[in-house]
Amino acid sequence: MIQYQSNKVMKSSSFRSGLFRAFLLAALLPVLVVGTALVVSNTMLFSDQLAGAGNSPYGLLGLNVSAAVAAVIIAIIISIIAARRVSDPLRDLADTASRISEGDIELTAEVDRDDEVGILAQAVNNLTLQMRTLIGSLEGRVQERTRELEKQSNYLKATVEVNRAIGSILDLEILTQEVVELIRHHFSMYFVGLFLLSDDGLWAVLRAGTGSAGNNLLTQGHKVEVGTGMVGWSIENNKPRIASEAGFDSIRLGTTELPLTSSEASFPLRSRGRIIGALSVKSEKLTAFDELTISVLQAMADLVATALENARLFKENREALDATRRAYSESTRAAWAGLLKRGLVGYRCDQSGVNPVLPSDEDSVEPLDERLLLRLPIIVRSQELGSIEAIKPVENGPWTQEETSMMETLVDQLSVALDNARLYSETQLRAERERMISDITSKVRASTNLDIILQTSISELAQALHISQGRILIRGIGEVDDQGDRKDE
Known part of the structure; x- marks a missing residue:
């Protein structure tokens, strides 16, 4: 705001007075010059008349005209000087204002007068100073806001990369190390460590560190x-x-491996309502943790905790699945071993037809020509059950890729069919066993006579198990030791 002070108002009167005198002089000078010329000419005329001289009146007229022309020229010159005295400072000030409006706010107007032009120039300088101050303040706010946006962008990028890591990494050790490295990089920290609770819940053990x-x-x-x-x-x-200042925290435990720690923060790892560890973050800067950083790190700690818990559950499920697969493989191997006890090794097809291969014939089988031999393993539930071997006549050439692929497909289907047949056979045997037990139980329960029950039981068991001899003994009631032997009292 332009404030007019009383002394400036007093000084401004000089400009108006000078301007007024200049224009007054420009206006009165022709009158004075012409009047003076007329007085001089009339005096000369009067003198000539007294002297009786016969000067011509034309000379007097020329003198008057010359005086008038000189007066007009002098008035014009004075008017031009007066106009330039006013217009030149205003033009310079207008040029300065125009350059300032174009963006050159460092420019200042010259203040070398105490009149209205000087006051106006000072007002322009004051306005320019206010503009510079305002623009500087706005630039500072813009820079601060830009830094905040860059920080938020880095935090968002860190969150995205941590999400990508926990979504693609299921190994617990690799995941923990990847997480601490990402946090240290994106948050520009001195050290990041991840602690997990021990099995007894009494200790927080460091599992990953940068x-x-x-x-x-x-x-x-x-x-x-x-x-x-x-x-x-x-x-x-x-x-x-x-x-915020690590050296003044009463419960902080310093480590010699991290001597440059100036500020430190620790965030609990929370998953499904329980604490599984903590995230330790250290910085070389004082007060490095503002509200935004704290909230983002705590949210990231919760996210990491959930991912770690999921990775742990995945590991446990994988181990349980592997144990189940091993047990099932052993069961499958035992089942196939039982089925193969009947002595059949496989079948052989040649010009004579399809013939069984018995254990006694296995060593006497003629070796196949290795050049034209195609041998593919028969895999049933990750167990190699046997193999299928085929040989082509020499005149038909070696095996092509298409023929090999077809054989592999057939072997895959054969593996599935063999396993289904085994399962069906086991189901039939189990059903037959259950039926036999049910029949024996029904016959035993059909009577209430002790002798008949015992006779029926031994008879049905002998028939079902194909045994030639057997007996049931009732010796009374007594104690039985750990080996199942009876102890009579």
Whole structure:
């Protein structure tokens, strides 16, 4: 705002007075010159008349005209000087204002007058100064806002990459190390460590750490007791612990491997309503953890905790599945071993037809020509049951890729068919066994006579099991030892 002070108002009167005198002089000078010329000419005329001279009146007229012309010229010159005295400062000030409006806000108007033009120039300078101050303030706010947006962008990028990592990595050790490296990189931290609770829940054990310090701590088996230090405190209280100046935190436990730590934070890892560990973050800067950083790191810690819990469950399920597969493979192997006890090794097809291959014939089988031999294993539930071998006549040439692919497809279907046949055979045997047990039980329960029950039982068992001899003995009631032997009292 332009403020007019009283002294400037007083000084401005000089400009108006000078301008007024210039124009007054320009207006009165011709009158004065012409009047003076007329007075002089009339005086000369009067003198000539007294002297009796006979000067011509034309000379007097020329003198008057010359005086008038000179007066007009002088008035024009004075008017031009007066106009330039006013217009030149205004034109310079207008040029300065125009350049300022075009963006040259560092430009200032010259203030070398104490009149209205000087006051206007000072007002332009004051306005320009206010513009520079306002623009500088806006630039500072824009830069600050830009830094905040860049920080938020980095945090968002970190969250996306952590999400990608936890969605693609299921190995617990690889996942923990990848997470701490991503957090350290995107948050520009000095050290990031990930602690998980021990099985007894009394210790927080370091599972991943960044840099050489992290490797050293992992080698040492670094762990923190729950309830002590920032990590133990955050686990016990289920809250983040922030030390803006690490040296002044009363419960912080320093480590010689990280001497440059200036500020530190610890965030609990929460998954499905329980604490599974903590995320430790250290920085070389004081007060490195503002509200935005704290909220983002805690959200990321919860996200990582859920991913770690899912990875642990996946590992347990995979181990259980592997154990089940091994048990099923053993069961399958035993079942096939039982089926193959009848002595049949396989079948052989040649010009004489299809013939069985018995164990006694296996060693006497003529070796096939290895050049034209195609041997494919028969795999049933990850177990190699046998193989299928085929040989082509020499005149038909070697096996083509199409023929090999067709044989592989047939072997796959054969494996499925063999396993289905085994399962069907086992089902039939199981059904027959259940039926036999049911028949024997029905016949035994059909009578209430003790002798008939015993006779029926031994008779049906002998018939069902194809045994030639058997007996049932009733010796009374007594104790039985751990080996099943009876002890009479």
